[in-house]
Amino acid sequence: MEYKIIMPQLTDTMESGKIVRWLKGKGDFVEEGEPVVEVETDKAVMEVPSFKSGVLVNILAEEGEEIPVGTEIAVIETEPEKAKVEKREEKPVEKEEKGVKKVEKESEEIKVEVEEVKKIELPEGTASPAAKKTAADLGIDIKKYQEKGILPTPAHEKDVRELYYSHFFDKKALEVIKTYNLSLEEVVKSLKKEKITKKDVENYIVENNIPQIVPVSDIQKRAIENLKKSLEIPVYHIYEEIKTGNLPEIEGITLTTWLIKILGDTMQNHYRTRARIEGDVYKVYPNSNVCVAVAIDEELFMPVVKNVNRKNLRQIAEDLKTLKDKASNRKLTVDDLSGSTFSISNLGMFNILSFDAIIPPGRVGIMAVGVEVKGKTKVTFSFDHRIINGREAALFVDDFKKKFTDKKYIQKLQKEAK
Amino acid sequence: MLYREALNKALDEMMEKDESVVILGEDVGFYGGNYKVTEGLYAKYGGKRVIDTPIAENSIVGTAIGMAIGGLRPVAEIMTVNFSLLAMDQIVNQLAKIRYMSGGKITLPVVVRMPQGVAKQLAAQHSQSLERIFASVPGLRVFVASDATTAYYGLKFAVSIDDPVIFLEHELLYHEKMEIEEEKNFSPYRARIKKEGDGITIVSYLKMFHDTMKAVPTVEKELGVSCEVIDLCSINPLDVSTIANSVKKTKHLVVVTEEPKTGAYADEIIYRVIEDTFYELDAPPLKICGEDVPTPYNRKLELMSIPTPEKIATEIIKWGKKHGI
């Protein structure tokens, strides 16, 4: 029986082996387990045994040849009487070709079968994947709009959506949308119209009762904070009427100017109206500093006219004008807004008969002035009870009121103002 | 209740229910556990079920494997994840592979519990987060417990299943006060949406989950969008669909983990989610991790080496502004 010796796999990584030396020649008898040939593997030179006893009848590979694992390299006849030693030259050539070819073939490029897949089409341009996907869905050419500067680079999904939906609106409609901070997409989906005008948007706003978003300015935020502090003040009111009809008309001198001056002079005789409470102490200031509520557009300022006791009506009027200008131009400084102990708020010019006002923090009190009716004007004083009690306040108000009927005093003020 | 008490309760209930449940590890018995997780169990169940071992991490896991083969359900405690490196052969070569190599003939219901992460000034050899290593080994379930609820239900679940589970806790959570929220049909395989939102999806677990929750109000205020915060109970398997569905809604993904950034498990989360959501993303995902340094001893440097609520908020806000949120 023929037993074929093959190029063995001798290591876990071996793919082919090189015939180093035949240890047996043709016609030799080989014992089971006896080495027949030396083979060089990827790791070492190893001996290859025969697993059967018999006569080596044919050698199919030359020394030095590289043979793939599994290829026949020799034939053993296990029944020696049948042994017929073949000529060596015949087969090796064929084997060589076969062997070499096989090695080369295996190193050729690999073949794979891939099933059909649909390509994902996306527009050109620099944008997030989400933006591109949305642009593809909505038919927006990102690159084109980026070249025109209409879309930012990189573009995000929000940008693409806004651009797409903005096409539904005319220019004026877009302005309204912006003012009301509306979602373009929502408006389009709600109105279901190809071309949306300003009128459409305004109707949409009314229909849906959409508020306009007006930001709270930093100044207003501070005012709100101050008003909250005012609530901590224990307050009481004194209601009076003063004879403003007696005051002479002087060009450039308003009723407010008169009130500031007379209030400031009165404060000189009542030290508590020039005081401030700070922890355990009262700080009493020598001068009468009066602040006046000034409304510019929708904002409220409380600039301070300083040293009223040492100024005449003209000087006060000038101070007032400067402060109002600064307020209009938002140029008031911290200094312009601080240092007063008493305030005046005049709503007389709006035909208000009478009202009371909230004491700004840090002030002793505030005087709320209504409209002059038949030479008389209603005033409401608010006082901080921590600084001044009812009796003191009553004396102060009475003193103030009397000054309007003090002809000598009024004439003096009039004279100084010229 | 403390986080560690939730773990103790889980162990106690499982031991009460099933006599084949045993605990083994260094100091777990007579001493009561170095983090007191096994406190009281030695007195209640005795040294045969709460087994003190020598300092031999490899054999703690190795004998646990043998116990499982012999019919028990061992819960091995490795004092900290840092020492698990001594048991890596048993965990990676044995625990994870024997079932597969035996063609399914052998099951190993073993839980290996251990805390990880940066605590306070324990220096480089006691401050690691190694979830990436365990999560990358096929054949291991890897659970993480961020709070008392997942600690309690997660550990009970881990003990009850027949698969090997690496159960990761965090050193700084042990003494945190929290309550177990009742959950029906708890499964660690489902990620928990702990806060809903529609602007940014933030994924985290263990201590970083708590730090993320602290950072979220500031992020929401600064960026003007709401955050959806997802807490993971398992990192292998990873509940990709819950995260991906959230990202499809928010279009933004942030992952926060404590481990050093190179080769972080965070990368795996991000990649797996991107596979599903690439065309839904409106910004590249943001990964917030620890620095690539051995954890320093000095407290200031230590805090610099890991994410903190402030760093998480700052990074998300910066990223959000850059990418048009």
Place this chain on the structure above:
Amino acid sequence: MNKSYAEQFYYLMKLGRVFELRAKEEYMKGNIGGFLHLAIGEEAVHVGAVLGFGKGDIFVHYREHVYALARGMEPKNVMAELFGKVTGVSKGKGGSMHLYDPKFNFYGGNAIVGAHLPHAVGTAYARKYLGDTTGVLAAFGDGATNSGNFFEAINLAATWKVPVLFLCENNYYAIGTRIDRASPFTDLYIKAKEYMPVKQVDGMDVFAVFEAVREAKEYIETEGKPYFIEALTYRYEPHSMSDTGDYRSPRELKIAKERDPIEHLKRVGIERGLLTEEYINFVDNKVEQIVEEAVRFALESPEPGEEELYNDVFCEVCTDVIS
């Protein structure tokens, strides 16, 4: 010693030898891949230990074909495992180094030197805890006695007082490093003698191994404590198929082979009237047939299906997984 044991020894040792020689041939043909570690020359230890140990759990190393066959695993299923076929004992997923079958209390087949020693200790603990006093056998080579696994395991077994029989097969070589280059002494039982009773036996004599293991088994089960046996043996083949084995001289090999365990068994068996020429001839023919049949079975068996790739990673009822 009765006749039946001697006959079993001869059958199993001869089966092991023929099986492994054939495996070597099939490896060279490329039918078996990876690493193939042959135990030719060590059969007396493997067969003697399995039969001497009898009932109980067995944990062995990666040179374990003869252990598995002696334990009762079907040669065709073991051969199919070597061929990587689905009919293999581990469905073709373990290979030569990972033969498992809980039916035979046979737990591998471990390819990390010494890693199975703590497993044996743990299993012994579990059996004891569950009220079963049967011992556990852990077999390992000389190389393993230098590893941490070994020292951790003997320390634990002695501390916990569990019935583990540590069987060290000292074949003098850890791959190509001779024992005296890796250990301060070559009598390896010295390493365990402070922990447990120890014994050294001639591993080329199956009778000696059998008796020593049987006595040790009785000790561990009655005392509930571990025991250590060192069996001196020799592997004829290189460490694995990829190893040239040229670190050993032909003379050394020749001397070892003169003490061939199968030849020794034949001679002593006939001398003592435990074996007959007739029985030996019968077995020689029989195992050739069995191995031939095993190879045919392995060749004809299908490969694992693609679905097998993900099977058995986790237990099925535990995979309630969303991903």
